Amino acid sequence: xxxxxxxVTAEILISTLKTSGIPAKKITLELVxxxxxxxxxxxxxxxxNVLKGSSAQITKIFxxxxxxxxxxxxxxxxxxxxxxxxxxxxxxxxxxxxxxxxESYENEHRKxxxxxx
Numbered sequence: 077x078x079x080x081x082x083x084v085t086a087e088i089l090i091s092t093l094k095t096s097g098i099p100a101k102k103i104t105l106e107l108v109x110x111x112x113x114x115x116x117x118x119x120x121x122x123x124x125n126v127l128k129g130s131s132a133q134i135t136k137i138f139x140x141x142x143x144x145x146x147x148x149x150x151x152x153x154x155x156x157x158x159x160x161x162x163x164x165x166x167x168x169x170x171x172x173x174x175x176x177x178x179e180s181y182e183n184e185h186r187k188x189x190x191x192x193x
Contacts, residue, residue: 081167082127084115088162095162096154102147110145111155127168 089111093103115121118141122128129137138156143149 080126084112084121084125084127084163088159088166091162092155092159095158096151098147098151107145107147111148114141114143114145114148127163 086108089108090103093107093111094100098107112125116123118137119129120127120134120138120141127134138160141156143152143155148155
């Protein structure tokens with residue numbers, strides 16, 4: 077067995093739900109399965125529990141994702157934030173981390189001729 081940093085384990089799913097503010101009595105195997113199924117149906121991960129696609133695709137799909145399950149939908153924003161943090165801690169590069177405070181800076185192509193800079 078090898079370590080796959082893009083694998084979404086049951087531990088990640090359960091930890092996401094626990095840290096997102098969902099009451100402990102509501103966190104059941106059925107809720108964890110519903111969370112997994114929603115991630116699979118949205119295209120965030122495949123049926124083998126591995127993130128699929130590029131980081132930009134996954135981030136876009138995940139950010140625009142709406143949960144069908146009522147409990148998950150109530151805590152959607154925090155769930156998304158916690159899931160991203162836990163996957164980043166695991167070391168995946170498929171979840172894009174953006175600075176929400178500042179707009180990203182696009183580098184421009186510049187030319188410099190020696191002596192005329």
